[in-house]
Amino acid sequence: MQAISYTAFGAAADVLELSEIPTPTPKPGEVLVRLAFSGVNPSDVKARSGARPGVTKPPFPRIIPHSDGSGVIEAVGDGVPEESVGARVWIWNGQWQRPFGTAATHICLPASQAVRLPDAVSLETGAILGIPGLTASHAVFGGGEVAGKTVLVQGGAGTVGLLAVQLAKLGGARVIATARGDGITAASKAGADVVLDYSGDDLAQAILTENNGAFVDRIVEVEFGLNAAVDAEVITPNGTIAAYGSAKEMTPTLAFGPMLFKAATIDILLIYLLPMAMRDQAIQHLHNALEQGALTCPVAETFALADCAAAHVAVEAGNRAGAILLDTQA
Structure with a gap:
């Protein structure tokens, strides 16, 4: 070979x-x-x-x-x-x-x-489907179904982000994504209800405004180190930040207080180590979406x-x- x-x-x-x-x-x-x-x-x-x-x-x-x-x-x-x-x-x-x-x-x-x-x-x-697909599927559904909830996808124009937007939307969530440049159009075409420029002023306030002042239930996070402060500000009490990346800041400084008083869960994902039961669930979500023609x-x-x-x-x-x-x- x-x-x-x-x-x-x-x-x-x-x-x-x-x-x-x-x-x-x-x-x-x-x-x-x-x-x-x-x-x-x-x-x-x-x-x-x-x-x-x-x-x-x-x-x-x-x-x-x-x-x-x-x-x-x-x-x-x-x-x-x-x-x-x-x-x-x-x-x-x-x-x-x-x-x-x-x-x-x-x-x-x-x-x-x-x-x-x-x-x-x-x-x-x-x-x-291996790394991007399973990461997106577990990041969206790893805490259970998202129907009726608001999911924020930080970096909604990346490969994982685009899949996460589609999966969350198919799961019945209201989807807010962040992107930049041409990525704003791509995330919107993928089904996001709102796409915000992540480089804009006061991103946290923009997210809350677009969600009618309400906090978001779950965050799919591509750059945890850069976005931790924003995530803490917009996550709902007892909400989850599903972080699969932090390439631009691998040693973040975390303000514990804002996370503490939200009782936020920081769920760090490494898809290579996903237990089989969770992997099987992520695979099922992917296959369901693919068979419905709802995942590009x-x-x-x-x-x-x-x-x-x-x-x-x-x-x-x-x-x-x-x-x-x-x-x-x-």
Whole structure:
């Protein structure tokens, strides 16, 4: 099989290389998936560059990056039904705590990590469901149903944000999103009832004004460090801030008092570690939305497998209007 891999941290163009390696054979309980697409996420880029806190060298001698992907099951190991061969699947945690991920033509992994893709859903969409999809689903529904509630999506034009807006709206919530520039239009088209420019003056007051003076019930938060003060001001008593990112301020200073007197819950999400019961629930919400045709997963650009370094650069550049994918068979 062909695969992109690296053996040392560094710039994408310096360390990522395309090579031919033996196609693995599935062990008991595993499946071999012929990959169609690989999803490239910020976490993959940070892992390759060595930006994860406390990690000074790659955890394995050679790493095939990326945790998300989609494709068709080509072979199964003992204990996996033969009728699984030919099934279209999407993949989660492809390269989490294991060396070989989805930036390749094939991957072997436990059968439970290859989820059957609903018939009407494209393989491109399947490659977005692992990290962005599950993060959005759990961030919105991790505390229960949201019907009749107000959900604030901070960063509503990012890949996770756009999915969260759609899921919250489908779940019956009133959705307020924040974005900037063209992202304001994108979040509005995704279904947000109100979209506010996050760079505007007194964002907290603008949020409360657009919610008729009421606090919001749940916040889906992409930049916790930057937005903690605003979140504390607008969250309802006993509300939840579901924070999945804080890239611009990883060591925030938190004003405890405002959070205390709201009895706010700060729920920090790392989708790689989601317990199976919660993961199954998040998957069900995603599949329900997809089967209803109520969830669009935008793709900004697709690169050939050999152009993986360029795909990483595109993710690093930010300001994308959707996900970045690799066509692993191109």
